[in-house]
Structure formats: structure tokens, C-alpha cells
Amino acid sequence: MSDKNQKNQYSNPPTMHDVAHVAGVSQMTVSRVMRGTGYVSNDVLKRVQDAARSIGYVHNRLAGGMSKYDNPLIGVVVPSLQNRVFTEVLSGISDTLNNNNLRPVFGVSEYSLEREEEIVFDLLSWRPRGLILAGLEHTDGLRRIIEQTGVKTAEIMDVDGSAIAASFGISxxxxxxxxxxxxxxxxxxxxxxxxxxxxxxxxxxxxxxxxxxxxxxxxxxxxxxxxxxxxxxxxxxxxxxxxxxxxxxxxxxxxxxxxxxxxxxxxxxxxxxxxxxxxxxxxxxxxxxxxxxxxxxxxxxRYDIGVEAANWISDKNSEQWNNHIHQFDIELIEGGTT
Amino acid sequence: MSDKNQKNQYSNPPTMHDVAHVAGVSQMTVSRVMRGTGYVSNDVLKRVQDAARSIGYVHNRLAGGMSKYDNPLIGVVVPSLQNRVFTEVLSGISDTLNNNNLRPVFGVSEYSLEREEEIVFDLLSWRPRGLILAGLEHTDGLRRIIEQTGVKTAEIMDVDGSAIAASFGISxxxxxxxxxxxxxxxxxxxxxxxxxxxxxxxxxxxxxxxxxxxxxxxxxxxxxxxxxxxxxxxxxxxxxxxxxxxxxxxxxxxxxxxxxxxxxxxxxxxxxxxxxxxxxxxxxxxxxxxxxxxxxxxxxxRYDIGVEAANWISDKNSEQWNNHIHQFDIELIEGGTT
DNA sequence: AAAATATATGTTTGCGTAAACATATGTCAA
DNA sequence: TTGACATATGTTTACGCAAACATATATTTT
Structure with a gap:
């Protein structure tokens, strides 16, 4: 009897069906509770939540949104994590995506456009809702796949050039x-x-x-x-x-x-x-x-550029903003002794 | 005649079946090519790759690895992106995961253990192969869910305390x-x-x-x-x-x-x-x-801590290393005029 | 009191892939 | 010449969930 890993009689890892069985409802009702959509009574809500907790159920997002490029995931590719400029932009992106219940999946291109293309290709395999790239220079292959998949793409840092869909940065x-x-x-x-x-x-x-x-x-x-x-x-x-x-x-x-x-x-x-x-x-x-x-x-x-780009990506109604250029103001700070 | 059988006009977005049809092979063969596993002849390999490119197919990882906590994804939670220490560790993690064909999915806890728990819960919905957390202090809820799901977890930065499975850091x-x-x-x-x-x-x-x-x-x-x-x-x-x-x-x-x-x-x-x-x-x-x-x-x-933690997480054969503490050496640098 | 609407839950189905298994052909040693 | 093994490809099926649709019960309106 090797019940070493067995938490209970339910499948391991537990599924919505297991939760449904414990809570005495249907799998679909559990799905509604997990996503917070549709009608669910307070009684059922609580029972489902308790059941989920008791058997250690964790929502599985891979199963449902299998087909569409519409998962609560945003691919983010930056040239480097050693450069403060990018980590500050990243910080703005991360904070904003958090507020919108989206998760960033990261890649580092090491300032190579070929590497960037590879990473984007890989990131797209997760069917993210959007993509944030640095700069306006990309390989033809990258542009093509973005066009073919139709992923919503924001380009950050630079606005001197033509954007795929929207750019956020300074001149x-x-x-x-x-x-x-x-x-x-x-x-x-x-x-x-x-x-x-x-x-x-x-x-x-x-x-x-x-x-x-x-x-x-x-x-x-x-x-x-x-x-x-x-x-x-x-x-x-x-x-x-x-x-x-x-x-x-x-x-x-x-x-x-x-x-x-x-x-x-x-x-x-x-x-x-x-x-x-x-x-x-x-x-x-x-x-x-x-x-x-x-x-x-x-x-x-820098932080604000990240925030705005992430907001645009998060906004379901921003498609019409295509070919949008968000040019941020810069400020010259004069030197002197402090 | 149901239009289901008439997949001649390819679905949008294209699937492995579409690629298979163009290349004149089965869906399974396309799957083998995409993952680079099993036996595939050079001729077929090339035909499939060409077919995929021609119709703009992108591998969909959500579909296959639906059930297990074994996706090529690693959840990473750090307290802040504004602190150079963490971005350097992140850099080591990112580089190393890249080398192992894994992607980091990030969360920032803002130094809050409750926030950390929320984020981990959310990250687990992607069924990642592993998790990297900062520090050894966590909420009970977090510990519980990690135990229940059995996700391989590395804790970084600190080794003065008891680790969930493995810790990488300094004393x-x-x-x-x-x-x-x-x-x-x-x-x-x-x-x-x-x-x-x-x-x-x-x-x-x-x-x-x-x-x-x-x-x-x-x-x-x-x-x-x-x-x-x-x-x-x-x-x-x-x-x-x-x-x-x-x-x-x-x-x-x-x-x-x-x-x-x-x-x-x-x-x-x-x-x-x-x-x-x-x-x-x-x-x-x-x-x-x-x-x-x-x-x-x-x-x-710092960079090395990230590298080692990511290596451990990437290594399929490191389970036996449980309760492993990797304490890194520190070096006191004496001051003076340069 | 009937009809309309809001609320609450269930049933069926299909998403795109990879595991498991089946089959086929080629190669080489005994 | 046989069969053992490596190589190459195909078939069936299950994965866990959410969309679409169906049903049932409350509540409000007329």
C-alpha cells in the first residue's frame, strides 16, 4: 500500500471533478467559481472554495484556453537584465500586469535580434494575450510570425521608426x-x-x-x-x-x-x-x-513607459489604437554642485 | 457531410493537423518534429518544418502538457525588481533556464509574504515544472500548497533556516x-x-x-x-x-x-x-x-546563486537532493584608497 | 395569475496535443 | 535465412477545462 503520495481518494493532482464531487455540484459550477464568472449562489461559492482548499486543488489554466491566443499571459522580451534601464521598465510592466491579473513570461535577448526571434517563437507557444518587445528593430521572421498569429504587440523604449502596432518610448x-x-x-x-x-x-x-x-x-x-x-x-x-x-x-x-x-x-x-x-x-x-x-x-x-505599455496590452478595447505612438516627454536636467 | 471532415481549408490559427496535411504526414509526426523527440527522417523533418513555416504554425504547449506539473515553465517570485541584488540573481536564473529550454514566469511580491502566496497560487495554475522563491520565510498556506502539489521548489538568498526542499544562498x-x-x-x-x-x-x-x-x-x-x-x-x-x-x-x-x-x-x-x-x-x-x-x-x-538554483530546478535527476543546502562562500573585501 | 426576467445550476461537446501502443521497413549478425 | 534490433511513421485515446446550450427555480412586472 503505497499511499505515500496519496492525499485522498481523488485523482492526483485533483481536478475540477474532484472538487465538484466533494462540494456536491457539477464540474461546470466549480469552473464558474474558479473564474468568478456567471451566477453562483453564496452557499455554493463557499462550499466549492472549501472543497478546493481541502483537497488542495489548483486551477489549471492550460486546459481551457487551449486554442486561442488569449491566455492571461504576456510575453516580455528585453535585451538585458543587467541594465538598470530595462529592470525599471520591467518593474513598471510587472506592477501593471499584476493589477490586471496578467503574468509576464520573460526572455532576455542579449541584444541579439536573432535571439529575440527565437524567444518570441517560444513564448508564443504559450498562446499569450500579448507581447512586449524592446525597440523597433526586429527580424523579418519575427514580424511575419506576429502578423500571422495576430498577437497584440507593444514595442517599448523607442519611437523613432515604424511600430508593428504601438510604440511607447521617447524620441x-x-x-x-x-x-x-x-x-x-x-x-x-x-x-x-x-x-x-x-x-x-x-x-x-x-x-x-x-x-x-x-x-x-x-x-x-x-x-x-x-x-x-x-x-x-x-x-x-x-x-x-x-x-x-x-x-x-x-x-x-x-x-x-x-x-x-x-x-x-x-x-x-x-x-x-x-x-x-x-x-x-x-x-x-x-x-x-x-x-x-x-x-x-x-x-x-522608464517606469512609466512600462506602465503605459502594459496598460495598453492589458486593455481589451485598445485594438483600435493600432499604429499608436505614445511618445513620452524627456527632461533635461542641468548639472551643478549640490 | 459535416464540415468537420473538410479540414482542407486550414483552421485559424493553424494546428498540427494542418501542418501534417501540408507535409503529407500524420499529426503525431509533426508533434515529434516540434519537440525534437523520437525518430524522424531528414526528409520528413524538412518537409514538416517547411510546411509549418509556410502556414505560420506555432507550437501550442498548452494542449499537451495539460495534466501534469511538468511544463517547461518555472515560476519565479522575487521581492522587488528595483533592487540590484534581485535583478542580478534573476539574470543568472534567466540565463540558465534559457540554456535548459525553460521559461521563467515572474511575480513580484513587494516583500509581502501574503502577496507571495497569492502569486505562487496563480503561477501554479500554469503547472510549472518548478518554483524559485526568495528567502526561507513563507506563509503556512504557501508551504501547504507546495507540499500538496509536489512542485519542485528552490529557495534562494538565504540558508539560515530550514528549506522546503533546497536552498541556495549565503549565511x-x-x-x-x-x-x-x-x-x-x-x-x-x-x-x-x-x-x-x-x-x-x-x-x-x-x-x-x-x-x-x-x-x-x-x-x-x-x-x-x-x-x-x-x-x-x-x-x-x-x-x-x-x-x-x-x-x-x-x-x-x-x-x-x-x-x-x-x-x-x-x-x-x-x-x-x-x-x-x-x-x-x-x-x-x-x-x-x-x-x-x-x-x-x-x-x-548573486549571479551564481541564480545559476545554481536554476540548474537544480532544471535537473530532472535532482529530486534525491532534497533537503539540500547549497551555501555559497562570501568574501570580505577590505576598504582602502584606489 | 400569467408572463417576463433574473438567478442558479447542469449536460454535452470539442479544444490541440502527446502518451501508449501498433505497424512497417531497413540493417546486421549468426 | 532467420530473427533481433534500430529506425521511421501511424492510430487511438485521454488530458482538464470552458463554451454553448439546456433547464430549473426565484423574483418582479403587468
């Missing part, structure tokens, strides 16, 4: 131009740039560079790495740039971590920011406020 | 003691502590405090906040502590962000670290390396 182009304009107005003419190969950073810099060069400025040095950079590399590359004889007046960084690293170099070397050298970052991460010197940066509404 | 107690010992050896006697109400930080501090007080030291001030703290609050609370007359020799922080905030205060005020005031953090986040002064901290293998 990278506008951000680059705005920063260029601001720094030129401050009287700076000679710039350096530190970044890594990122699609959105590139869009930003292209706009930045064009504006600078069209208005009498010059970008005298650039350091563009193939691999992901963080604060530490920001410090090193800044040291590298400032060690030469051709010193810039400003260094523009692809993100705040790099810029903060640059600031650390300046502090360690006793350089005054922005008098000896001005620094500009991107994102407006909150930790900047804790630094001894406020770095100039562009504040982006 | 918070040992970390607190190690730091206490180190600082006492350095000759410090008077300590302050800055933290927020976190289960694991509390375990650490309890051990830290006990050791300090049993060895002639004193904790003269503490600042314990109810809400999440970051670098900025670290700076403010440090200013607060140092503004009084009863100045400590060392401040121990619950994490590196707080400690870095403290360092920023010292830099802004021209205080020498560690001569005027010593600072100790926890985690060993990589950004510390970029700071002008290396803060003393405890380095924890």
Missing part, C-alpha cells in the same frame, strides 16, 4: 538634439563621446553629432566599445580621454553609469566639474542625486 | 559575524548602523550586533527605516548620524548603495575615509570599484 533623436543644443548654448565647442554599441544610443548620438557639427562645434574624440560598459569603464575611458593633449570641454556619455564613472575619475584627480571638464549622461537615474556633483543628463520616464 | 549570520570580527580587529569600538526593514539584513545585523557587543564594542546609533532606501537616503542618514556629537568610528550599512551614499556625503564634506570615518557595506556590487575610495564590503555571489 532618441530628440534627446540627442536637445542635449547638443543645451551644451552649445552653454558655450562649449569641443566634445568627446563615450558609449558602447547600442541601437538607441546610436540614434541619439547621430542626432547629437549632426546638430553639434551643424552649429560650429566639433566632436574631437569618441570611445565606442563593442561590449557592455559600466561605471568602472566610464572611469577608465574618461581617464584615457583626459590623459591626451587634445582635451575636450565636455564628455557626452551613452548613459549615467558611464558619466558617474567619469565623475569618479574627476573627483579622484581633483578636477572640478564642470569648470575643468563638463559631463553629460543619459537616463536621469535616481542615484545621480546622491553624487557630490549633479551631472547634466536627460531624464527618461 | 547571513556568518556574513554579519565576519564583518563584526573584521572591524573589531581593525581596532574600531564604536559603531553605527543604517538599514531598512529587510528580513535578511536583520539576520545579518543581529549576528553583527551580538558579536560586537560580546567583544567589547558598542553600537551607539541605528537608523532603521520602514521603507526601501537607496544611495540618496544613505547620504542623508549618514549626514544625520555624523551631525550629532556622539560620532561613531564606523558606519555599517545594510547594503552597498547606502554605503556609497555615505561615501558621497564624506566626499562632499571633505571627510577622509576611513581615517575620519570608516564605512562598511554589503553585497560587493561592481560599481564600488569605480568609486574613489574602496568601501569595505562583503561580496556575495
Amino acid at each position: 532618441q533623436k530628440a534627446a540627442g538634439e536637445q542635449m547638443a543644443k543645451h551644451l552649445l548654448n552653454k558655450g562649449y565647442k569641443k566634445f568627446a563621446y563615450i558609449a558602447w554599441l547600442d541601437e538607441r544610443a546610436k540614434k541619439r548620438f547621430d542626432a547629437f553629432k549632426a546638430y553639434i557639427e551643424n552649429h560650429g562645434g566639433v566632436i574631437s574624440q569618441t570611445r565606442i566599445s563593442q561590449k557592455l560598459l559600466s561605471m568602472k569603464e566610464g572611469r577608465e575611458l574618461t581617464a584615457d580621454i583626459l590623459s591626451g593633449s587634445d582635451k575636450p570641454e565636455v564628455i557626452y556619455y551613452a548613459n549615467d553609469d558611464l558619466a558617474a564613472g567619469g565623475l569618479m575619475h574627476c573627483i579622484a584627480e581633483g578636477l572640478k566639474v564642470p569648470d575643468d571638464i563638463a559631463l553629460a549622461g543619459f537616463n536621469g537615474l535616481s542615484f545621480l542625486e546622491a553624487l557630490p556633483v549633479q551631472i547634466t543628463t536627460t531624464k527618461t520616464p | 547571513q549570520k556568518a556574513a554579519g559575524e565576519q564583518m563584526a570580527k573584521h572591524l573589531l580587529n581593525k581596532g574600531y569600538k564604536k559603531f553605527a548602523y543604517i538599514a531598512w526593514l529587510d528580513e535578511r539584513a536583520k539576520k545579518r545585523f543581529d549576528a553583527f550586533k551580538a558579536y560586537i557587543e560580546n567583544h567589547g564594542g558598542v553600537i551607539s546609533q541605528t537608523r532603521i527605516s520602514q521603507k526601501l532606501l537607496s544611495m540618496k537616503e544613505g547620504r542623508e542618514l549618514t549626514a544625520d548620524i555624523l551631525s550629532g556629537s556622539d560620532k561613531p568610528e564606523v558606519i555599517y550599512y545594510a547594503n552597498d548603495d547606502l554605503a556609497a551614499g555615505g561615501l558621497m556625503h564624506c566626499i562632499a564634506e571633505g571627510l577622509k575615509v576611513p581615517d575620519d570615518i570608516a564605512l562598511a557595506g554589503f553585497n560587493g556590487l561592481s560599481f564600488l570599484e569605480a568609486l574613489p575610495v574602496q568601501i569595505t564590503t562583503t561580496k556575495t555571489p
Whole structure:
């Protein structure tokens, strides 16, 4: 007699039929209770809930919604979990989906479009109600399968390009131009740039560079790495740039971590920011406020982008919003000593 | 003639039968191709793949694995996505699950055990193969449902306590003691502590405090906040502590962000670290390396914890490892100027 | 008091797949 | 030449649930 795993006489794991039997109702009534739809009397409601609890029944969502792309699941693919920007967007997405009783299923593309396509293909096997992708650049195969399956898809971070259905983000182009304009107005003419190969950073810099060069400025040095950079590399590359004889007046960084690293170099070397050298970052991460010197940066509404995208995906009546572009405002934060 | 027999015009969305018809094979053969199991000739393999692509078929995992808790899905619940520690663990989990062809389904508990239970209940409705939870503290209801369903569960971050099946993390107690010992050896006697109400930080501090007080030291001030703290609050609370007359020799922080905030205060005020005031953090986040002064901290293998937990969950033959505790080594990093 | 409506529950059926089993052909050693 | 085994494919069936529809009982309206 191996009743070791046997919780009771019912099937293991228990099904709605088992619950129905215990509660003395039909399986369909149990289904109604579990989903909270249709008419159920208070008496039956309680009996079913008690029965379910007593035999350890857990609702099985795989069985019912087998055919349609309409499960309370949202596929989410981001390039990386190591980058604060994406985890903040994710946080907004996660919170919002929670409020709408949806679960995110995640994938990380590692900044590879091919990987992204693979992951999306895999995620679609769960017939999710929607999909959230980063950026507007995707493989043809990915676009095709999205069109064929008709999954509702939101693209986040970037709005400079054409969306599959809806995009939520900022104009990278506008951000680059705005920063260029601001720094030129401050009287700076000679710039350096530190970044890594990122699609959105590139869009930003292209706009930045064009504006600078069209208005009498010059970008005298650039350091563009193939691999992901963080604060530490920001410090090193800044040291590298400032060690030469051709010193810039400003260094523009692809993100705040790099810029903060640059600031650390300046502090360690006793350089005054922005008098000896001005620094500009991107994102407006909150930790900047804790630094001894406020770095100039562009504040982006990362959490809100996640919230809005998730809300759009959750909204059953938003199909008509197709080809919708939700461009978020950015704010240039001026540097200075705090 | 019922139109059921006339599946010549393919259903929308397409099914394995549709693919089978196009490829001229049986549905079962398509199933074998999709899952890459059993025997399939190269000729058929290619025909099926082409057929699937041509009609835009996407594998449907909801249909087959309807009954068992054995879907290629892992439920993951973390307290927060705003805390770098968890996103790094998540990163390890995500990478490893990817390698094992498993997908994470996420939930965020917001440091609430009740919320955690709700989320787990919801995640189980997808019949995941496994579950990864943070910490060893859970509600009774959660423990019960895990036992009843028999889902393989890994608990991460902490090993000071008893695990449901397996735990992967560090000994918070040992970390607190190690730091206490180190600082006492350095000759410090008077300590302050800055933290927020976190289960694991509390375990650490309890051990830290006990050791300090049993060895002639004193904790003269503490600042314990109810809400999440970051670098900025670290700076403010440090200013607060140092503004009084009863100045400590060392401040121990619950994490590196707080400690870095403290360092920023010292830099802004021209205080020498560690001569005027010593600072100790926890985690060993990589950004510390970029700071002008290396803060003393405890380095924890966050990514690796995620990797190992995910590996254990992925391993079909790891059931026998029940009641397995995987305690990771920690490393005390001494501060100093870099 | 009959009809209309709201509320509450049950019955039948099919969703798309994979397990279990059945069948067929090819290959190789004795 | 036999049969043992590897390879390749097909058939039947059950999985657990929810949609569609049917029925039954209360409650309200006319």
C-alpha cells in the first residue's frame, strides 16, 4: 500500500471533478467559481472554495484556453537584465500586469535580434494575450510570425521608426538634439563621446553629432566599445580621454553609469566639474542625486513607459489604437554642485 | 457531410493537423518534429518544418502538457525588481533556464509574504515544472500548497533556516559575524548602523550586533527605516548620524548603495575615509570599484546563486537532493584608497 | 395569475496535443 | 535465412477545462 503520495481518494493532482464531487455540484459550477464568472449562489461559492482548499486543488489554466491566443499571459522580451534601464521598465510592466491579473513570461535577448526571434517563437507557444518587445528593430521572421498569429504587440523604449502596432518610448533623436543644443548654448565647442554599441544610443548620438557639427562645434574624440560598459569603464575611458593633449570641454556619455564613472575619475584627480571638464549622461537615474556633483543628463520616464505599455496590452478595447505612438516627454536636467 | 471532415481549408490559427496535411504526414509526426523527440527522417523533418513555416504554425504547449506539473515553465517570485541584488540573481536564473529550454514566469511580491502566496497560487495554475522563491520565510498556506502539489521548489538568498526542499544562498549570520570580527580587529569600538526593514539584513545585523557587543564594542546609533532606501537616503542618514556629537568610528550599512551614499556625503564634506570615518557595506556590487575610495564590503555571489538554483530546478535527476543546502562562500573585501 | 426576467445550476461537446501502443521497413549478425 | 534490433511513421485515446446550450427555480412586472 503505497499511499505515500496519496492525499485522498481523488485523482492526483485533483481536478475540477474532484472538487465538484466533494462540494456536491457539477464540474461546470466549480469552473464558474474558479473564474468568478456567471451566477453562483453564496452557499455554493463557499462550499466549492472549501472543497478546493481541502483537497488542495489548483486551477489549471492550460486546459481551457487551449486554442486561442488569449491566455492571461504576456510575453516580455528585453535585451538585458543587467541594465538598470530595462529592470525599471520591467518593474513598471510587472506592477501593471499584476493589477490586471496578467503574468509576464520573460526572455532576455542579449541584444541579439536573432535571439529575440527565437524567444518570441517560444513564448508564443504559450498562446499569450500579448507581447512586449524592446525597440523597433526586429527580424523579418519575427514580424511575419506576429502578423500571422495576430498577437497584440507593444514595442517599448523607442519611437523613432515604424511600430508593428504601438510604440511607447521617447524620441532618441530628440534627446540627442536637445542635449547638443543645451551644451552649445552653454558655450562649449569641443566634445568627446563615450558609449558602447547600442541601437538607441546610436540614434541619439547621430542626432547629437549632426546638430553639434551643424552649429560650429566639433566632436574631437569618441570611445565606442563593442561590449557592455559600466561605471568602472566610464572611469577608465574618461581617464584615457583626459590623459591626451587634445582635451575636450565636455564628455557626452551613452548613459549615467558611464558619466558617474567619469565623475569618479574627476573627483579622484581633483578636477572640478564642470569648470575643468563638463559631463553629460543619459537616463536621469535616481542615484545621480546622491553624487557630490549633479551631472547634466536627460531624464527618461522608464517606469512609466512600462506602465503605459502594459496598460495598453492589458486593455481589451485598445485594438483600435493600432499604429499608436505614445511618445513620452524627456527632461533635461542641468548639472551643478549640490 | 459535416464540415468537420473538410479540414482542407486550414483552421485559424493553424494546428498540427494542418501542418501534417501540408507535409503529407500524420499529426503525431509533426508533434515529434516540434519537440525534437523520437525518430524522424531528414526528409520528413524538412518537409514538416517547411510546411509549418509556410502556414505560420506555432507550437501550442498548452494542449499537451495539460495534466501534469511538468511544463517547461518555472515560476519565479522575487521581492522587488528595483533592487540590484534581485535583478542580478534573476539574470543568472534567466540565463540558465534559457540554456535548459525553460521559461521563467515572474511575480513580484513587494516583500509581502501574503502577496507571495497569492502569486505562487496563480503561477501554479500554469503547472510549472518548478518554483524559485526568495528567502526561507513563507506563509503556512504557501508551504501547504507546495507540499500538496509536489512542485519542485528552490529557495534562494538565504540558508539560515530550514528549506522546503533546497536552498541556495549565503549565511547571513556568518556574513554579519565576519564583518563584526573584521572591524573589531581593525581596532574600531564604536559603531553605527543604517538599514531598512529587510528580513535578511536583520539576520545579518543581529549576528553583527551580538558579536560586537560580546567583544567589547558598542553600537551607539541605528537608523532603521520602514521603507526601501537607496544611495540618496544613505547620504542623508549618514549626514544625520555624523551631525550629532556622539560620532561613531564606523558606519555599517545594510547594503552597498547606502554605503556609497555615505561615501558621497564624506566626499562632499571633505571627510577622509576611513581615517575620519570608516564605512562598511554589503553585497560587493561592481560599481564600488569605480568609486574613489574602496568601501569595505562583503561580496556575495548573486549571479551564481541564480545559476545554481536554476540548474537544480532544471535537473530532472535532482529530486534525491532534497533537503539540500547549497551555501555559497562570501568574501570580505577590505576598504582602502584606489 | 400569467408572463417576463433574473438567478442558479447542469449536460454535452470539442479544444490541440502527446502518451501508449501498433505497424512497417531497413540493417546486421549468426 | 532467420530473427533481433534500430529506425521511421501511424492510430487511438485521454488530458482538464470552458463554451454553448439546456433547464430549473426565484423574483418582479403587468
